[in-house]
Amino acid sequence: MANLLQTPAHAGAVPFSRPPTPGVHPLQLGFCGLGAMGYFMARNLATSFKSQLPPLVVYNRTVTKSQKLLAELGASSIKVADTLDQLVTECDVIFTNLANDAVVTSIYNEFAKALAQTPPSKVKIFVEMSTIYPTLAGDLDRLLSSFPHTxxxxxxxxxxxxxxxxxxxxxxxxxxxxxxKEVAFLLVPAVGRKVIDLGGNVEKAPTLKLIGNGMIMGANELLAETLTLGEKSGIGQQTVYNLVKEIMPAPGIVAYGHKMVNDLFDGSEGFALDGGIKDANHIRRLAAELNCPMPAVDNTHRGLISARAMHQAQVVAGTQQWDILDWSSLIASSRVAAGLNPFDSSKGTGVVRED
Known part of the structure; x- marks a missing residue:
């Protein structure tokens, strides 16, 4: 199997040599899971290889998302699969980006049934892009390796x-x-800007993902506490945020700080709170298994759970502003502990700034 490249990858972005010259038949790509991340990744894959590969085959349990992508790009770029069996049978490379471990397990069990019914006669690659617990990756590898060419x-x-x-x-x-090698040159630069190679053990990339997410969520918790202190001190959270952009201008910190300062907690347009809680649970489990305390993640988990509890109380009362919270809403915990309004930073400020 070999892929087609529409443009050379950026120098140093892919830690592999180029795959062999394309074969007689172009690759058929497939994508399962058109959520907040998956929709954009599938769209970019489809548009990047529009002139070189057949239309991207997509599947989503909520078919309206597949239909939306089809309407956006057209039949020359997108083909909607009616079933997971169709996706597996027709595609050479299948990308999955799903909500949680339970959904991933369910989908891959369906893949296995399809492979058992129609064993592959040529190489077929499954690419799992979700945030999952590392041992699940090992389970999926063992499941799929029992089928030829998979x-x-x-x-x-x-x-x-x-x-x-x-x-x-x-x-x-x-x-x-x-x-x-095949997958990396499909994804860069179509979907991402850089690949980090973790070797042959399929559990290593999910482990790095949890480590990275732990760092991000710990930074978000510190950011939330710092912005809240700025508000209570009379300095103002906007002034503190401006300082953050000057002395710690990491893209993630700047982006999530913007959400916190401006109360932009709509999870339908960001990273949903439940996803953050799921990741925090995974990280804490990994840390416990390895005897490696991560108190910053423990504090973040508390903040995420607190924000969810406050939001659910608003849902019961019918006063919620958003149906789904973004995980930047963890600042609600710090605000309430400091006597401020959880989701509306314009209310309840305890100290008036003196000019």
């Missing part, structure tokens, strides 16, 4: 939905070497 690559991604939209994601990757 390979499994873990390829979780770093970056928010706007990063997926702009194809600036960082991609961790582990698994079969030749498969990684």
């Amino acid at each position: 390979h499994f690559v873990t390829s979780p991604i770093f970056g928010p939905p706007p990063g997926a939209d702009k194809a600036t994601l960082v991609i961790a990757m582990s698994g079969d070497y030749r498969s990684k």
Whole structure:
């Protein structure tokens, strides 16, 4: 199997040599999971290879998302699969980006049934891009390796939905070497800007993903506490945020700080709170298994749970502003502890700034 490249990858962005010259038949790509991240990644894959590969085959349990992508790009770029069996049977490389471990397990069990019914006669690569617990990756690898010509690559991604939209994601990757080579040159620069190779053990890329997310969520918790202190001190959270942009201008901190300062907690346009809680649970489990305390993640988990509890109380009362919270809403915990309004920073300020 070999892929087609529409443009050379950026120097140093892919840690592999180029795959062999394309074969007689062009690759058929497929994508399962058109959520906040998956929709943009599938769209970018489809548009990047529009003139060189057949239309991208997409499947989503909520078919309206597949139909939306079809309407946006047209039949020359998108083909909607009616079933998972169709996706597996027709495609050479299948990308998955799903909500949680339970959904991933369910989908891959369906893949296995399809492979058992129609065993592959040529190489087929499954690329799992979700945030999952590392041991699940090992289970999926063992499941798929029982079928001929079938390979499994873990390829979780770093970056928010706007990063997926702009194809600036960082991609961790582990698994079969030749498969990684194929996949890496499909994803860069179409979906992301860089691949980090973690070797042949498929559990390593999901492990790095959890480590990275732990760092991000710990930074978000510190950011939330700092902005809240700025508000209570009379300095104002906007002034503190301006300082953050000057002395700690990391893209994630700047982006989530903007959400916190401006109360932009709509999870339908960002990283949903429940996803953050799921990731925090995974990180805390990994830390416990390895005897490696991570109190920053423990505090973040508390903040996320507190924000969810406050939001659910608003849902019961019918006063919620958003149906789904973004995980930047963890600042609600710090605000309430300091006597401020959880989701509306214009209310309840305890100290008036003196000019």
